[in-house]
Amino acid sequence: MSVLTSGDHPDTAPGATANGANAAAVDLGPATALSCRECGERFPLGPIFACTSCFGPLEIAYDFPADGPEALRARIAAGPNNIWRYAPLLPVPADVAEHPNLNPGCTPLVRADRLAAELGITGELHIKDDSGNPTHSFKDRVVANAVEAARAFGFTTLSCSSTGNLAGAVGAAAARAGLRSCVFIPHDLEQGKVVMAAVYGGDLVAIEGTYDDVNRFCSELIGDPIGEGWGFVNVNLRPYYAEGSKTLAYEICEQLGWKLPDQLVIPIASGSQLTKIDKGLKELIQLGLVEDRPYRIFGAQAEGCSPVSRAFKDGHDVVRPVKPDTIAKSLAIGNPADGPYVLDIARRTGGAVEDVNDEQIVAAIRLLARTEGIFAETAGGVTVGVTRKLLAAGVLDPSATTVVLNTGDGLKTLDAVAGTTGPSATIRPNLDSFREAGLA
């Protein structure tokens, strides 16, 4: 039944899990094991995230269905109108759609002809608008997968380190699933994100430091007895959580009629989303769901936190951490864990990594809103801004089919644009006053 394995490696040394999880007792659908992305060592499915030999990140190894592309397409088409239609390709049990979960996904792929005209794009331009998820960012996709892993491992508390969007997604998903939540954020986040993270009733802890400080704190907490029974979605559940980003690749291709786009522009925070979209595209090719043809992946960062862009331009294959200073707080990870993999992917696919400054981010948010009626959060301003910059530099092909990601809702980052836009006029409630304002 199983012929195709993703993330497989000939070295199948068993290795013990730190938490003693038993693979036989865990039903996570097609997921069979954890495999180190660096050295290939394998581990039973469990709440672990780093290789005991080399500290490399662990990834899910699968036995995918082997019933051929037509049958798989039909299975997907018959599935629910959310990410669980792709359950045969995710580390989740077959009956996942029956569990209480936020059921994100199937967000619009918007054909952006007016934006294309402004940018000088002659091919198809699409915005994958993930602001339509339940908590208005792509984070619902990854958290939904983490919730299933948390259930499988018997965790009762859901937690994370977050720059805001993830905190809200975890709070909401925990509320829906009936789990306790306790999430950690830097103390200086946008108010909208803080309120949204807190409203679901879980514990929200603001830490005096940057996101990287919060992350370090959580890594230490997880090794402490306090953290026992806690599922940190982006730490000890990270291998399962990260797989949720593959659904962006699946959806984009299905929405294009099971075709690969030629070019994708993807924001980079830790780099996990970009690497998993690439993984998802490769899986679709392996499974025969799309034709095997080249695609190019472009990464987008904010200038004030651009360690991956810097490394790409300098020709390095490792990333030197930076201290973030940008309005794009959702991308403000100065020490991006998947940075080296992003560099590999951009180079392998003939893509690039570029950055834009805060002024360009705001201009791009307004451009997207004005041309397509999509109000993006700052991360969307980063991708649209980088698209514009790469087109001007002749790096992006204007005649190709291009997909640009917007991963969050502009209502979350109102402060970024509040000072640049507002009423055209303030008038008295009569026609003369309206005429005088020159708007009639």
Place this chain on the structure above:
Amino acid sequence: MSVTVRIPTILRTYTDGRSEVTAEGGTLQEVLADLDRNHQGIAARVLDDDGRLRRFVNVYVNDDDVRFTEGLATPTPDGAGVSIIPAVAGGAR
């Protein structure tokens, strides 16, 4: 000079399960060497074959990521806290 070293879960097989141990040394390099004398094999988990910090390990001396300071030559003053943390965590947005 004596420092405290926080050991991540995946390295505690080398420290009899202890999450914190003490080590001697005036730089991170010396601390890791001393750690390895008392917990043989642990340094090879943190350093690669060329003796550099592995790509997916973050080490902090007090609150500073040593990649921002002097790497393995970072001074470790008496009473300092050294934390060894897998770098994989990250990616919250």
